[in-house]
Amino acid sequence: xxxxxxxxxxxxxxxxxxxxxxxxxxxxxxxxxxxxxxxxxxxxxxxxxxxxxxxxxxxxxxxxxxxxxxxxxxxxxxxxxxxxxxxxxxxxxxxxxxxxxxxxxxxxxxxxxxxxxxxxxxxxxxxxxxxxxxxxxxxxxxxxxxxxxxxxxxxxxxxxxxxxxxxxxxxxxxxxxxxxxxxxxx
Amino acid sequence: xxxxxxxxxxxxxxxxxxxxxxxxxxxxxxxxxxxxxxxxxxxxxxxxxxxxxxxxxxxxxxxxxxxxxxxxxxxxxxxxxxxxxxxxxxxxxxxxxxxxxxxxxxxxxxxxxxxxxxxxxxxxxxxxxxxxxxxxxxxxxxxxxxxxxxxxxxxxxxxxxxxxxxxxxxxxxxxxxxxxxxxxxx
DNA sequence: TAGTCCATGTAAGATGTTACATGATTCA
DNA sequence: TGAATCATGTAACATCTTACATGGACTA
Numbered sequence: 196x197x198x199x200x201x202x203x204x205x206x207x208x209x210x211x212x213x214x215x216x217x218x219x220x221x222x223x224x225x226x227x228x229x230x231x232x233x234x235x236x237x238x239x240x241x242x243x244x245x246x247x248x249x250x251x252x253x254x255x256x257x258x259x260x261x262x263x264x265x266x267x268x269x270x271x272x273x274x275x276x277x278x279x280x281x282x283x284x285x286x287x288x289x290x291x292x293x294x295x296x297x298x299x300x301x302x303x304x305x306x307x308x309x310x311x312x313x314x315x316x317x318x319x320x321x322x323x324x325x326x327x328x329x330x331x332x333x334x335x336x337x338x339x340x341x342x343x344x345x346x347x348x349x350x351x352x353x354x355x356x357x358x359x360x361x362x363x364x365x366x367x368x369x370x371x372x373x374x375x376x377x378x379x380x381x
Numbered sequence: 382x383x384x385x386x387x388x389x390x391x392x393x394x395x396x397x398x399x400x401x402x403x404x405x406x407x408x409x410x411x412x413x414x415x416x417x418x419x420x421x422x423x424x425x426x427x428x429x430x431x432x433x434x435x436x437x438x439x440x441x442x443x444x445x446x447x448x449x450x451x452x453x454x455x456x457x458x459x460x461x462x463x464x465x466x467x468x469x470x471x472x473x474x475x476x477x478x479x480x481x482x483x484x485x486x487x488x489x490x491x492x493x494x495x496x497x498x499x500x501x502x503x504x505x506x507x508x509x510x511x512x513x514x515x516x517x518x519x520x521x522x523x524x525x526x527x528x529x530x531x532x533x534x535x536x537x538x539x540x541x542x543x544x545x546x547x548x549x550x551x552x553x554x555x556x557x558x559x560x561x562x563x564x565x566x567x
Numbered sequence: 568t569a570g571t572c573c574a575t576g577t578a579a580g581a582t583g584t585t586a587c588a589t590g591a592t593t594c595a
Numbered sequence: 596t597g598a599a600t601c602a603t604g605t606a607a608c609a610t611c612t613t614a615c616a617t618g619g620a621c622t623a
Contacts, residue, residue, distance in 0.1 A: 405602075406604095425604070426604090426606095429603065430605090
């Protein structure tokens, strides 16, 4: 029996952002609604319960803001366990399943890689990501080839769109790996 | 107050596939697990309850397979209301929100467009999709430009990956529109 | 002083997850 | 006959959605 994450993708997004900087629930909601992380919901009914769960699991710790602030604001920071758990999630091996069903979560892991994982983690991640992409794309091509004649035009186009998206992602991994090899880059 | 869909994305995927051909729950599970629609879960705990909900809403109708078959198999087909509801969902206007948070659902709508919507629906959909993509991408570029100096390399790369994905999608819409204009295409 | 923003929360409900259960049929 | 596959389902649980609620502070 495989041990599963007991934290959702949203939970890990929260952990990453709180690790970057101590933040309140409201800060996190604003971050989601005003940056490219807008694909996460900024609804209070998602964020606040998720924060309570993380706190109950001992991954974050919250305290009401000190005297200076007028409004009651609860600021969170990661605990040691939170950092360990985030790193464990982040540096998990890249599975074919992630590529097929969880691309966003994979990119979230990578986005925080330089900040929170060890030095070699990013290129290591990119290489296995690249490998899984390269292994998966031919399956899509094969399906298209053997089914294109009995697919509608829009069905065919939709599948081609998916293939192109994966190919773009694959090209991206190659360029990204190159930037880590050109070690002067900063 | 905006009226919401009372059917999930999975529900609409099921409706589309059942409209294509009468299918059982098991057929649908196999379809999800063996085609590029693998991004949908093939778990019985998702599929069977979803089918029961669609049946209760009167969007599909199931009947046990006729004499010929040995195992009990419940085959579903769409009702008139199911077809109407699918078409309504499919031909909804493309919103910025869909582009940002619901790309997959948008592509699902398009995949079935030629089969179930009227003749002009596909190019109309593509043009408004293109418009929303073209409007959204500059926001991402702007964010990257003003934040790149205080982002980590992996954070920057992750954002660039997102931008490239949207640009690929935008190029795809243009080519797709062209195929509908070259009216000889079959 | 009325409206908006800050800030946190809860309640009800829908949907999905994993895991388990059941029984028939086909195949080695 | 035992294992795998066909075929449908449920139970317990986690998470998310929408909607509502509350109260302080700022601003026009």
